[in-house]
Amino acid sequence: MSSDPRTLQQRVHAILRTATVMLDLPLGTQHVQRLAVEVTPAVRALLAEALDGAAAEVPVRYAVIADSADLAARIVDTENGVETTEYAGCVSRIGLDIDLDSPAAVLAGQLRQQNDVIATDVPTGTYLGLTIRPRTVQAWQWWLRKLAINRDAVTVQGGDVYAVGERDGVAVHLRGADVARLLPLSTGTRAGLDDVDFDTPAGTFATAMRRQPDVTAIEIRDAHHVAVTVRATSLVEWQWWLTQLGADPSAVTFDGAAALVTGAKGGASVELRGEACRAFYEADEATARLMGLITETSPARS
Incomplete structure (x- = not known):
């Protein structure tokens, strides 16, 4: 046995890390390192007993001490077929019929090593629900890159933000808890307008509308003009x-599959673009007419 006390600890750490990955335990890097530090004295004592062959004459006492808050709590709900594990503030839920080697389960285990992760849900082998609480905008942007999510695809609901991404063939439904407070106004500004006062009509409107789940883009053009893209x-x-x-329904025009119209709100002129909204007029023209969206003065859709 090496005289360097760090050698054994490094070996214990490697074994624990391997076991964590193989068993898909909800342990992050810091958790494994702490376990290695705590367990190594006990392992060293056992090795000493085995080498000396004197366990009966000179018993070696050892103990592993862990805070109760760090102990994993596991609940198996057989009625709903879900196993829930909570460890160090991270909740892991997985279906009882899900293979632990499935892509989603493996990915969940990997991502739980990140301190931002507060919950993972694995209902199928190829779908992962991921809840994170990043502390900075930069950390949030790191998650968007990691999961191949375009910033325009993010929606805001209350204080949380949502998006769907993909990693290693797994569809990831991402929830950023309390992330809305970290983000600056989720809008774009044209060059030369970085000093726009968001207390202006356009800024006030943009601030309110960015929380609508079907808004995909907002561009402030000046203090009184804003462009909004929605996916109704x-x-x-x-x-x-x-x-x-x-907005006057008869003023709606079309640009490819999109519907365009100009309206106003709170003193701001708003250019509205409805992505793929042309299909609503063509798929159910009778209903559109009944709702007053198509009138005799509406422009031709051809």
Whole structure:
């Protein structure tokens, strides 16, 4: 046995790290390092007993001390088929029928090593629900890059932000808890307008609208003009936007699959672009007419 006390600790650390990965335990790098430090004296004592052959004559006493808060709590819900494990503030949920070697389970184990992760949910072998609480904007942006998420695909609901990404063939539904407070106004500004006062009509409107889940982009053009892009999921949602902006339905025009119209809100002129909204007019023209979205003065859609 090497006389360097660090050698054994390094070996114990390597064994614990391997076991953590193989068993998909919810342990981060710091947890494994701490376990190695705590366990090494006990392992050294056992080795000393074995080498000396004197365990019966000179018993070696040792103990591993761990804070109760660091002990993993595991609950198996057989009725709903879910196993929940909580360790060091991170909650891990996985279906009882999910293979621990499945892509989603393996990815969840890897990502839990990051301190930002507070929960993982693995309902299938190829889908992962991931909740994080990054402390800085830079940390949030790191997650977006890691999961191949475009910033324009992020939506804000209350204080949380949501997006869907992909990693190693696994679909990842990302939730950033309390991330909205970290972000500056989630809008773009044209060159030369970095000094726009967000207390202006355009800035106030943009601040309020960025929290709508179907908003995909906002561009402040000056203190009184703003462009908003939305992805409404139904004719009713699209009509809601027209109503909010006081836009004339007969003024709606089309650019490819998108619908375009100009309205106003709170003293700001708003250019509204509805991605893929043209399909609503063509798929159910009768309903669109009934709702007043198509009138005799509406422009041709051909």
